[in-house]
Amino acid sequence: MADLIPVARLMAAVSAGASRPAQRSVREDRPASGGPDDSGSDRSRPDNSTLDSAAPQPGLLALLPSPWAVRRLIAILVLTSGLLFGLSTPGHQVGFAWLATFLPLFLALDLTLRRPAGGWVRLLKVLACCWPVGAMMAAVTGGWVVNTSYVFGGMPLPAAWAVNVLGYGTLIGLEVFAFLGVPFLLCRGRFLFGLLLIPLWATVGEIYVPRFLYWTFGQVMFPLPALVQVADVLGSGGLNFWLLPLHLTLAAWMRQAYAPGEVPHRTLRLASAALAVAFGLSYAYGTWRLEALAEVRPGAARVRLVGIQPDFSLKALSSNPELSPSDRVASLQALVSDTNAALIGSGPAAGVPTVVVWPESVYPVPYFQAREARAQVESWANALGVHLLLATLDSRLLRRPDGRLDEEYFGAAVHVPPGGPPGVYYKMNLIPFGESIPFSDLVPVWGHAVKALVPRISQFLPGHDPTVFPVAPGITLAPMICFDAMDYHPALGMAGRGATVGVLMANLAWFGRSTASTQMERFARFRAIETRIPILMLSQNGESVLLDARGEPASPRLALFETGALSLEVAAGEPSFYARHSAWVHRLYLLGLLLAAGIGLGGPWLRRRGGSRAAVGRAERGGPG
Numbered sequence: 280m281a282d283l284i285p286v287a288r289l290m291a292a293v294s295a296g297a298s299r300p301a302q303r304s305v306r307e308d309r310p311a312s313g314g315p316d317d318s319g320s321d322r323s324r325p326d327n328s329t330l331d332s333a334a335p336q337p338g339l340l341a342l343l344p345s346p347w348a349v350r351r352l353i354a355i356l357v358l359t360s361g362l363l364f365g366l367s368t369p370g371h372q373v374g375f376a377w378l379a380t381f382l383p384l385f386l387a388l389d390l391t392l393r394r395p396a397g398g399w400v401r402l403l404k405v406l407a408c409c410w411p412v413g414a415m416m417a418a419v420t421g422g423w424v425v426n427t428s429y430v431f432g433g434m435p436l437p438a439a440w441a442v443n444v445l446g447y448g449t450l451i452g453l454e455v456f457a458f459l460g461v462p463f464l465l466c467r468g469r470f471l472f473g474l475l476l477i478p479l480w481a482t483v484g485e486i487y488v489p490r491f492l493y494w495t496f497g498q499v500m501f502p503l504p505a506l507v508q509v510a511d512v513l514g515s516g517g518l519n520f521w522l523l524p525l526h527l528t529l530a531a532w533m534r535q536a537y538a539p540g541e542v543p544h545r546t547l548r549l550a551s552a553a554l555a556v557a558f559g560l561s562y563a564y565g566t567w568r569l570e571a572l573a574e575v576r577p578g579a580a581r582v583r584l585v586g587i588q589p590d591f592s593l594k595a596l597s598s599n600p601e602l603s604p605s606d607r608v609a610s611l612q613a614l615v616s617d618t619n620a621a622l623i624g625s626g627p628a629a630g631v632p633t634v635v636v637w638p639e640s641v642y643p644v645p646y647f648q649a650r651e652a653r654a655q656v657e658s659w660a661n662a663l664g665v666h667l668l669l670a671t672l673d674s675r676l677l678r679r680p681d682g683r684l685d686e687e688y689f690g691a692a693v694h695v696p697p698g699g700p701p702g703v704y705y706k707m708n709l710i711p712f713g714e715s716i717p718f719s720d721l722v723p724v725w726g727h728a729v730k731a732l733v734p735r736i737s738q739f740l741p742g743h744d745p746t747v748f749p750v751a752p753g754i755t756l757a758p759m760i761c762f763d764a765m766d767y768h769p770a771l772g773m774a775g776r777g778a779t780v781g782v783l784m785a786n787l788a789w790f791g792r793s794t795a796s797t798q799m800e801r802f803a804r805f806r807a808i809e810t811r812i813p814i815l816m817l818s819q820n821g822e823s824v825l826l827d828a829r830g831e832p833a834s835p836r837l838a839l840f841e842t843g844a845l846s847l848e849v850a851a852g853e854p855s856f857y858a859r860h861s862a863w864v865h866r867l868y869l870l871g872l873l874l875a876a877g878i879g880l881g882g883p884w885l886r887r888r889g890g891s892r893a894a895v896g897r898a899e900r901g902g903p904g
Contacts, residue, residue: 349390356387357408361415367499368420369801370794377499377522381459384412385530388463405460413452414444421447423795427713430602431593431789450490458484458496459523465880470531470542472879474550478523479872482516486767486865493766497522498805504831505565506558510808511855514767514864521561525554572811572829579850580753582780583628584825585665586636586817586845587617588837593788604840605788605820609643611652615659617844622663625846632751635660637669638819639690639761640786646671646693646701660695666750667695670760670784673703677740687740690714692758692784694748704758705742708766713789714739745772753851757781757812764802764816767809767861774810774858779851781806781814788820788840796822796839804830812852815845828852 360383366373367380391404417424421443428439462480466473485495497518500506507518528550531542591609594600607613618635644652646669660667673691676684690706709715712729714737719726730736745768748756757773757780764770764783773781783803787795796818803816808830817823821841825834837843857864 353387353390353408354411356383356390357411358415360384360387361412362419364412364416364499365419368416368794369797371420374502377502379526379529380499381496381523381526382529382533384408384455384459385463385526386533388460389468389530389534392464392468401464402461405464406456409456409460410449410452412455413450414448416451417444417448420794420798423790423793423798426602426791426793426795427789430599430791431597454490454494457488465876468541469879470527470546470550472875473527474524475875476872476879477527478519479868479875481523482519483865483868483872485516485519486514486868494802495519498801501801501804503562504829505562505569507805508565508568508808508829509561510805511568511811511857512864514809514857514861515805516868517864521554521557524550525558528554569829569831572827575850576853580751580779581631581848581850582750582754583625583631583633583846583848584636584780584782584815585618585621585625585633586638586782586815586823586847587614587621587641588638588817588819588821588823588841588843588845589614589617589641590788590820590840590842591641602791603788604792607842609641611643611656614641615656617842621844621846622665624844628848631848632666632754633664634666634668634750634756634782636782636784636815636817637667638784638786638817638823639670640788641819642669642671644671645673646691647673647703657695657701661697664697666697667693668748668756668758668782668784669693669695673705688737689739689742690760692760694756694758696748696750702746702748704746704748704760705744706739706760706763707742707745707769708762709739709741710762712736714762715741745769745776747773747776747778753779755779757810757814759783759806759814761785761787761799764799764806767806770806770810770814771858771861774812774854775861777854778810779812779853780849781810781812783814783816785816785818786820787818792839800824800826809855810852810858811855812858813849815847815849817845825849 360381363376363380363383365371366376387408388405391408392401396404424443424447425436425439428434428442429436432439434442458481459477462477463473466476481496485493495515495518497520498507498515500518500522506521507515510518513520528547531547531550534541535544535547589607589609590605591607591613592603592605594603594606597603614637618637622633622635646653656667669692671691671693672688674686674688677687678684690709692704692706694702694704696702706714716726716729716736716738719729719738726738730738746758748758750756755776755778757770757778759769759773759781761784764785770781783799783806785799787799790796799818800816800822803814804826807814807826807828811828813828813833814826815823816826821837821839823837823843823845824832825845825847827833834845834847837845
């Protein structure tokens, strides 16, 4: 109860603080008077709206009895931000949690940076604020990490939770630190500069920095689909230009309670008005796109997709088989039988090519190495006159720099056209600690240690070519495999090469009855919005659904751990502006960041340098001016 007293005092003071004057709070890294700041106010002139010359009052922070009370408040704010972040993710989504996701974090960072400290100490304090955000977010939403570590990784349940919070949580916390904490520190409380620099910094970082999940902060706005449709022009990273300024502006308004006048009310009102206009324009654009794309383009080519969800069991690979829900034994015969039943049930599709899709991990043998099974499958597909798209393993002999030949493995998608040679695509985005051990090529000892701890981890090589498969005039397939959806590179590369229909082949049985399928679907929905091509998300154990070019579900849904099939006639999409010009969009973001950093960070340095020269000149002339 005693811990809550400072917070209660602060909240009570916030409600009454606007009705009484308070002394201006000044940062230790900025003079209390002198030249104008970036918001246009002149610190040399008193501001009657925030100063009472007769009896100045302390800020609200003075109501907290000790530095420990401030630290407790900062901890509460940081954990609240992590909780809101987790509640904003699919599967736990609270409709409007995104409105305040990073608001508590920005307030915590502001309070933290008000205490004098050296540069490295300040950086470590920012890291200490950001890491718990990731840890709390992982605790809320990382059940899929716990399930795969416990059920298939052979870890005790407490160790699986530790991997989730300390492993996955640390990765997310480092992203929050790198993309939000560092630019906040660089802004040093300059409001207008922060509104520009922080979204640019986060967006450029999310585009160019390799990560575990290519999640962008702006994606949490998805509860309002109209707001995120602008991703077909700016990419999902561009949504940061709405979300982050919103939270920064709300934080600036709340800072008026304990640091009144630091940002003039006129500046805050103008920023709020600009944000309202930006959100209004984005919503209007999104509403228009949702309505326009609801209608199929006249003359659009069509294809019939027949996706099989066999729900094969993974008990043979499980260290806790009783926790693996499915019991159906995987076999090529069962797969073909399911497909024949789906084709018969859907009837003929005159004049429309048919593509049968088998998801990841259901083809029982490596396609190119098991020649007998390959011959049977190709003969069967040719007899039916259908295209077959399946996920499998492939291997190649690669020569090492020392001359040794090593057999390396790839996740692969194989396209078997009627009567033609098969094509192959190699999975570009591997699952860390599932299909690869990050940094094991740079630190082999690390790779051996992880492999010894979890022997079931595979070590594949990633592909680098976003291959597409032509099916018919106007129909070109984008064959993504599972974690390819987590990264924008495969989908954009394939759409840039003319793909008009996407297929995402996945196996999410590793993650059990968790939010993994819902999170995968959210990534796939953003890939559909960014490229404006429909995507069939097909998981071997569910959930499976067709997503249209708006990123909205457009078919019946196959549930988790259900055996079934989807037979759908799909109209080809038309690749978006972002799909065709994403490289230029990304360069503009980078250029904007460099200009903003140059002006915002270089300007104060030039002013200080100019002031020093002027002082030397006055001294040489022997007078003050």
